[in-house]
Amino acid sequence: MHSIIQLFVRHGGLLTLVVLQVVCLYLIASYNAAQRQVATASWVKYSGDVMDWKTRLYDYLDLRDENNRLRSENARLQTLLINARMGERPAVDTFSLRREPSDSASQKIVRPEYTFIPARVVSNSIGGRNNWMIINRGSRDGVQPNSGVITADGLAGIVRYVSEDFSMVMSVLHRQTRISAAVKHQAYFGSLLWDGENPQKMVLSDIPYHLKVKPRDTIEISHYSLMFPEGHMAGIVDTAYRVDGSNFLHIDVRLSQNPAGINNVYIVNNKFSAQLDQLQQAVKDE
């Protein structure tokens, strides 16, 4: 209270002036036709700017929530996209009595093959011989071991160990990583692996030497892969040459997703992995 009185003693004239000017501005803008028009026009003009500014501020403050929302949305859309590519096939019975157009949704059986769980990388390494990363989704979120982990641009790794809230992901930069991949539009497929040298490159092996592979050809996930969605971009060919005395090409692949810059990832759940495992087990037992 004392300081308020002090303030008034020192700046009382200015305070009185400000208060009275506000009163005057109100009077002028309310009771004078010409000035009211000016005030209204200015209000319309500048309130738009102020609102715009306010919206941008709020957008900025909501960026984190918005990012989370977009990640979930992306996961949902990726699910739709890849399922459309993979799981849609015509109905078996083409001799339908109802004679609906053949492309109508009711005549197709959609077989969703993959679901995607959005996640963020909380820890990552690229310097060692065998690299790991940790992501912030675990068994509680439905993550299962041996699921592929991708980014929008390329590959991230394979889930190996799952805790309740986190998962340990074997990076693509790991000596044990083997990912089934192919040169786009070519029938043959090979294994994508890391030779422990350049953290931005992997090697595609087992591609027969008679295939014509040029630099900048696209390398994508092959349709034999169980962990990763078919056709997902993996990288581009850097160099391809035949190793002396071998029937296969040595293809250096520049990864489309730089492993050092991984942040937002999607965990790929193959809905049929259990069935496929079961079938493979059955063969093993024989």
Added chain:
Amino acid sequence: MNSSNIFPNIYRFIGLVAVQVIILSQVSLAANNYCNILLYPLFILFLPIEIATPLAVFLGFLVGLTVDLFIGTYGVNASAGALSGYSRAIILHQFAPRGGYSSKEPIPTPQYFGWRWFLNVAAIFFAVHIFWYFAMAYFTPVYLVGKILPQTILGWFLTMIVVVLYTRIFHPKV
């Protein structure tokens, strides 16, 4: 303000508002509102020098509002009056004689400080007031160069003539 100088100020208040409303506002109407002679701020200028600034600001607001109520420009003169109450304190502080003001000089008039001093103070005081008056009357910076500044200069010139006449005729001392 004490009882010895409160009445001269009340008379000035009534007299200057009356002159402004009855005579000078008609002049400005006749000139199609292009030139305005604003004499009533002399009431603010001739308040006692030692008056507290907040009171001067409030009295400036009050005299301006009274003129507004008669003329129908609600708030325009009140805003300029309040500003003049404040600017007067700054101007008088800048033009303070060596050793400051004393009780021998109750109000800032030529009788105590000389014409040269008075014309300097009044020129700045009325320039501020008249500029702010036109700024509030047009209420937009769009007209600043085209209308507000030229009308301020014209109004200021005419007003200063009337101010000198008033001061010559009445010789206000308290």
